[in-house]
Amino acid sequence: MESEEQKPRIKPIIEGAESLSLGISMVVAVLIGVAIGLGLKKLFGIDWLLWIGVAIGIAAAFMNVFKAYSKQYKEFEKLAKDPRYNMGKKQDDDDDDED
Numbered sequence: 001m002e003s004e005e006q007k008p009r010i011k012p013i014i015e016g017a018e019s020l021s022l023g024i025s026m027v028v029a030v031l032i033g034v035a036i037g038l039g040l041k042k043l044f045g046i047d048w049l050l051w052i053g054v055a056i057g058i059a060a061a062f063m064n065v066f067k068a069y070s071k072q073y074k075e076f077e078k079l080a081k082d083p084r085y086n087m088g089k090k091q092d093d094d095d096d097d098e099d
Helices: 002-044 049-081
Strands: none
Touching: 002 049
């Protein structure tokens, strides 16, 4: 019975960790990109390779945000189809974009 009491306490911690992990993954992606750029700059001696690494890191950070957004959007779509959460609106498979 103790495990049932601990479930509500652990769920907010896990949700908070997921949100925190997005921020951390963005910072880490940029830092890894900078490290790659510095490594390429040191290896080849070309200064602009640093900026290529920075661009790769920023692109990876944006990809992390896009993946998190897609995951949350899928969760929202599941909730929108649930009759308990659609506030009495009729759910159609077709969108109303035909107007």
